Amino acid sequence: MLPLSFAQNGETVMVAKIGGSDEVKQHLEDLGFVVGARVQIISQSGNGNVIVNLKEARLAITDQMAAKVQVVPSEPDIE
Numbered sequence: 001m002l003p004l005s006f007a008q009n010g011e012t013v014m015v016a017k018i019g020g021s022d023e024v025k026q027h028l029e030d031l032g033f034v035v036g037a038r039v040q041i042i043s044q045s046g047n048g049n050v051i052v053n054l055k056e057a058r059l060a061i062t063d064q065m066a067a068k069v070q071v072v073p074s075e076p077d078i079e
Contacts, residue, residue, distance in 0.1 A: 005050055005066035007041045013071035014038050020068040031059060033069050 007013050015037045018025045032054045033039070042058060043051040050066040052059055 001070045001072055003067040004039065004041075004052075004069040004071050005044070005063045007039075007044060007050075007071060009041055009044055012038060012040045012074050014074035015069055016072045017070040018068060019070065024065070024068055028061075028065065028069060031061070032057070038074050039069075039071065 001016050004013065004015075015033055015035055017035065018028050018033060020028075037054060040053040041050070042053055043049075048063055049060050050063055052061070
């Protein structure tokens with residue numbers, strides 16, 4: 001398990017755990033970061049923001065918020 005902020009561009013990962021205060025957890029869950037959700041990293045450029053594809057929506061979160069989302073590797077959908 002590693003923080004979402006450490007995932008690489010183009011990588012697809014699965015949310016395993018959400019950390020932080022109750023307010024932070026609720027905010028991330030409201031955005032769609034729930035255990036089992038698959039997330040594709042669009043841009044992790046080290047500029048303080050992480051851009052992801054989550055549930056067919058593109059979201060940008062700060063790297064501090066991304067550090068609270070623990071993920072594991074996930075295979076992309078096979079079509």
